[in-house]
Amino acid sequence: MNLEAIGAIYKYEMVRARRTVTQTIVSPVISTALYFVVFGAAIGSRIQSVAGVGYGSFIVPGLLMLSLLGQSISNASFGIYFPRFTGTIYEILSAPVSPVEIVLGYAGAAATKSVILGAIILLTAGLFVPLHFLHPVWMVAFLVLTAVTFSLVGFIIGIWADGFEKLQIVPLLIVTPLTFLGGSFYSIDMLPRPWRTVALFDPVVYLISGFRWSFYGIADVNVGVSLAMTAAFLAVSLAIVWWIFRTGYRLKT
Amino acid sequence: MNDIIEICGVSKTYASGFTALKGVDLAVRRGEIFALLGPNGAGKTTLISIVCGIVRPSSGRVRVDGHDIVSGWRKTRSLIGLVPQELTTDAFESVWNTVSFTRGLFGLRANPAHLEQVLRALSLWDKRHSRIMTLSGGMKRRLLIAKALAHEPRILFLDEPTAGVDVDLRHDMWQLVSRLRGEGVTVILTTHYIEEAEEMADRVGVINNGELVLVREKSDLMREFGTKRLSLRLRRPLAEVPEALSAWRLELSGDGGELTYLYDAQDAGEGVAGFLDRVRDAGIEFTDLGTTESSLEDIFVSLVRQRQ
Ligand SMILES: Nc1ncnc2c1ncn2[C@@H]1O[C@H](COP(=O)(O)OP(=O)(O)OP(=O)(O)O)[C@@H](O)[C@H]1O
Ligand SMILES: [Mg+2]
Numbered sequence: 001m002n003l004e005a006i007g008a009i010y011k012y013e014m015v016r017a018r019r020t021v022t023q024t025i026v027s028p029v030i031s032t033a034l035y036f037v038v039f040g041a042a043i044g045s046r047i048q049s050v051a052g053v054g055y056g057s058f059i060v061p062g063l064l065m066l067s068l069l070g071q072s073i074s075n076a077s078f079g080i081y082f083p084r085f086t087g088t089i090y091e092i093l094s095a096p097v098s099p100v101e102i103v104l105g106y107a108g109a110a111a112t113k114s115v116i117l118g119a120i121i122l123l124t125a126g127l128f129v130p131l132h133f134l135h136p137v138w139m140v141a142f143l144v145l146t147a148v149t150f151s152l153v154g155f156i157i158g159i160w161a162d163g164f165e166k167l168q169i170v171p172l173l174i175v176t177p178l179t180f181l182g183g184s185f186y187s188i189d190m191l192p193r194p195w196r197t198v199a200l201f202d203p204v205v206y207l208i209s210g211f212r213w214s215f216y217g218i219a220d221v222n223v224g225v226s227l228a229m230t231a232a233f234l235a236v237s238l239a240i241v242w243w244i245f246r247t248g249y250r251l252k253t
Numbered sequence: 254m255n256d257i258i259e260i261c262g263v264s265k266t267y268a269s270g271f272t273a274l275k276g277v278d279l280a281v282r283r284g285e286i287f288a289l290l291g292p293n294g295a296g297k298t299t300l301i302s303i304v305c306g307i308v309r310p311s312s313g314r315v316r317v318d319g320h321d322i323v324s325g326w327r328k329t330r331s332l333i334g335l336v337p338q339e340l341t342t343d344a345f346e347s348v349w350n351t352v353s354f355t356r357g358l359f360g361l362r363a364n365p366a367h368l369e370q371v372l373r374a375l376s377l378w379d380k381r382h383s384r385i386m387t388l389s390g391g392m393k394r395r396l397l398i399a400k401a402l403a404h405e406p407r408i409l410f411l412d413e414p415t416a417g418v419d420v421d422l423r424h425d426m427w428q429l430v431s432r433l434r435g436e437g438v439t440v441i442l443t444t445h446y447i448e449e450a451e452e453m454a455d456r457v458g459v460i461n462n463g464e465l466v467l468v469r470e471k472s473d474l475m476r477e478f479g480t481k482r483l484s485l486r487l488r489r490p491l492a493e494v495p496e497a498l499s500a501w502r503l504e505l506s507g508d509g510g511e512l513t514y515l516y517d518a519q520d521a522g523e524g525v526a527g528f529l530d531r532v533r534d535a536g537i538e539f540t541d542l543g544t545t546e547s548s549l550e551d552i553f554v555s556l557v558r559q560r561q
Binding site: 002003004005007008009011012015016019086087088090091092093094095096097098248252253 | 267268305306307308309326327328330331333335337339341342343344345346350353354355356357358359360361362400
C-alpha cells in the first residue's frame with residue numbers, strides 16, 4: 001500500500017477545497033438557509049407537523065441529503081475530471097499508485113468534504129429549528145456511508161465525462177430530481193397512491209428515510225431496507241470503479 | 254545485468270486502428286544517455302508512454318531493472334521519472350506544492366532538502382511560492398523536469414525536453430543531464446534537435462513509422478555513416494573535373510574555384526593521402542584546404558529518406 005500517495009492525493013484535494021471554499025462551503029450554507037426561509041417558514045407555517053415532528057425539523061435530514069449528494073458528486077467528479085482535462089493525469093497513471101489508492105485519495109477527500117459540509121449544514125439548521133438525534137451513531141453511519149457512496153458515483157462520472165457539460169448533467173438531471181421526489185420535503189406517505197409507488201423506485205427515498213429515522217425515529221420504509229439499499233449502492237459503485245480500472249476505461253489507451 | 258530497460262517485440266495499435274509501433278526491440282544500458290530520434294508521428298512518445306505505464310502495449314513485453322512492467326509495475330514505476338512532451342501542469346497550485354505532490358505520489362517521504370536542491374538546480378527556487386499559471390513557458394518546462402526528479406528516479410525520460418526553450422536554457426539542461434549521468438541515472442530523451450543528441454547521447458536510436466530503424470553508438474554512427482568532405486581552394490579555376498581524377502567522388506563548385514572530395518570516414522587514411530598525390534600529379538595547385546564531417550542530422554535525414 002502506497003500510503004504516501006494516498007496522503008498526497010488526499011491533501012492535494014483538501015487544499016483545492018480550501019481554495020474553492022465559496023463553492024464548497026459557503027454556497028451550500030446559503031442555499032440551506034434559503035430553504036429554511038422558504039420551506040420552513042413560509043410553507044411550514046401551514047403544515048403543523050409530520051408524524052409528530054415540526055415541519056422545519058422534519059425537512060432537515062432531507063435537506064442535508066440534498067446537499068450531501070450534490071456536493072459529493074460534484075467534488076469527486078471535478079477532482080478526477082480536472083487532471084484528465086489538463087493532462088496532468090499522466091503523472092498519476094505513471095506513478096506507483098494502485099487503483100484502490102487513487103480512489104481512496106480522491107473519493108476519500110470528497111467524502112471528507114461532504115461530511116464536513118453536513119456538519120456545517122446541521123449547525124446552520126440548528127439556528128432555525130430544534131434538532132435532536134435519536135440514534136446518533138446511526139446518523140453518523142448513514143452520513144458517512146452516503147458521502148462515500150456518492151463520492152464514488154462522482155468519481156465514476158468524472159471518468160465517464162468528456163466535457164464539462166456531462167459533468168453537470170448527472171447531478172442536475174438525475175440526482176436533484178430524485179432527491180426532491182425522494183421525500184426531502186415530505187413524507188412519501190403524503191403522496192397519493194400511484195405516486196407513492198413510483199417514489200418507491202427512487203433509490204434516494206431509502207437514503208433519506210433511513211437518515212430521518214436516525215434523527216426522529218420515523219421512517220417511510222423499514223430502516224433495515226434503507227441500510228441494505230445504501231450498502232447495495234456502495235457495492236454497485238465499487239464494482240463499477242473496479243471495472244473502470246480493470247479495463248482502463250477512459251484512462252488508458 | 255547491464256540493460257536497465259529491455260523492450261521485446263512491443264507493438265501498439267490504437268483504438269482508432271492505427272498501428273503506432275511495430276514490434277520494437279530495444280535495450281537501454283544502465284547509466285547511459287540514449288537519444289531516440291525520429292520524425293513527427295514516428296512513435297517516440299508512444300514507446301515512452303508504454304514503458305511508463307500510461308499506454309498499454311498491444312503485444313510484447315517490457316522489463317525495467319529486471320522487473321516486468323505489468324507484474325512488477327509498482328517497482329518499475331517507482332524507478333522512472335517522466336517529463337512529458339506537452340506542457341501539462343496545474344494552474345492554481347504553487348511550485349512547491351506540486352513538486353511535493355509528485356514526491357508523495359511516488360511513495361516517498363517528504364524531503365524538503367532534496368526538493369530545494371532540485372528547484373535550485375533548475376533555477377526555480379525563487380519561484381517556489383508562485384502559482385504555476387504565473388510561470389513562463391520555459392519555467393513550466395523546467396518545473397516538469399523538477400517534478401520528474403522529485404522522487405529521485407534512476408531512469409529519466411525526457412520527451413523533447415528542449416522544445417520551445419531558449420539557447421541558454423538548453424545548455425543548462427544539457428548540463429543537468431550530464432550531471433545526472435554522473436550520478437548514475439539512465440536518461441532516455443527524444444528530440445528533434447539533432448545537435449542535442451550529438452551533444453549528449455552515448456547511443457542513438459532512430460525510429461520511423463513505428464519501426465526502430467537502427468540503434469548504434471553515436472561515435473560508430475558518425476564514423477559509419479558520416480561522409481567526410483575535403484575541399485581544395487584552387488589557384489586556377491577548372492572548367493571541369495580532369496580525366497585523371499574521374500575515379501574519385503568529386504564535386505566542382507559552380508565557379509570552378511573549389512574542388513571537393515567526398516569520402517567515407519572509415520577509409521580516411523589511405524584515401525586522402527592518395528587523393529592529394531593524384532591532385533599534385535594532375536598539376537592542380539591549391540591555395541587552401543579543409544575538411545568537414547557530416548552531422549548526425551545529415552545522417553538522420555538520409556537514413557529516414559532511404560527507408561521511405
Ligand atoms: N491516442 C491515440 N490514438 C490514436 N492514434 C494515436 C494516439 N496517440 C498517438 N497516435 C498516433 O500514433 C503515431 C505515433 O505518435 P507519437 O506521439 O508516438 O509520435 P512521436 O514520435 O512522439 O511524434 P512527435 O515527434 O510529433 O512527438 C502518430 O501517428 C499519432 O497520430
Ligand atoms: Mg512525441
